[in-house]
Amino acid sequence: MLLRLGSRNFYRTVSVFQRQAHTDIKCPDFSEYRRNSAKDPTVKSSTTEDSRKLLSYAISATLTTVSLYAIKGELIRDAMVFMPAANVLAEAQIEIKLSDIPEDKNATFKxxxxxxFVWHRPERVIRQARAVPLSALRDPQTDEKRVKDPKWLVVLGICTHLGCVPxxxxxDFGGYYCxxxxxxxxxxxxxxxxxxPTNMEVPHYDIVGDTLTVG
Known part of the structure; x- marks a missing residue:
């Protein structure tokens, strides 16, 4: 009996101390940090939902716009780094005046x-090239498919074996020898x-009048 009475008095004393400790501590007031639309803690959050969403949307739109401009700047910078040099772009397409190349002359350009190689072929070379049967060729191609004008042969001056200049x-066939x-x-x-293994490469070109455009 004494033990139970003692235990009851102990818990009663502890509860009294707990109440006194909690009542002595004042609850902090965060009203200063609340938004103007939420100053009153009794107001439901649903009544200020639109204004709060508008602020969130504005912040998101601003961050998205800044990010897009940053990505755009980085892409432009990378494109400028990998863009070919001005001298390479200048050589991407060249124009050649064909009247400056006499007959049977093989002119070389860079x-x-x-x-x-641009060869102003005479008639005899044209006849010989077109008389060859396809069965005699390692890489069968007719002369008609390799030239746009019979008088002009336009090829890259590189041997297709290991890249030497013929x-x-x-x-033995009156054309090129490596x-x-x-x-x-x-x-x-x-x-x-x-x-x-293959024929000399024919680049993309056009002949308009007296001008040969390669590239």
Missing amino acids: WRGKPL IAHEG PCHGSHFDGSGRVRKGPA
């Missing part, structure tokens, strides 16, 4: 860092003999 008007490994090309730039 285009995109590569040699470009010599014009040389070789001195590095002995590849022979005919008057249409087609491989006829040696290790070259």
Whole structure:
């Protein structure tokens, strides 16, 4: 009995101390930090929902706009870094006056860092190139498909074997001869003999009047 009475008195004393401790501490007032639309704590939050959403939307729109402008600036900067140099762009397309190249002359030009051969072919070379049967060619192509004007052969001056520069008007077929490994090309730039696997490349070009435009 004494034990139970003692326990009851102990808990009663503790509860008294707890009430006194809590009543001595004042609850902080955060009214100064509340939004104007929520100063009154008794007002429901649904009544200020529109104004609070408007502020959130405005902040989100501002951050999105700033981010987009930052991304745009970074993309422009990267594009400027990877853009070809001015001298490369200048060589991307060249124009050649064909009247300056006499008949049977193989003129050499620089285009995109590569040699470009322009051959003013005489009639006999045209006839020889078009008389070759496709069965005799390693890389079958007719002369008609390789030229836009029979008088003009336009090819990259690079051997398709290992990239050497062939010599014009040389070789067993009167076209080009590669001195590095002995590849022979005919008057249409087609491989006829040696290790070259394919014909000399024909770049994209147009002939308008007296002007050849390559590129």
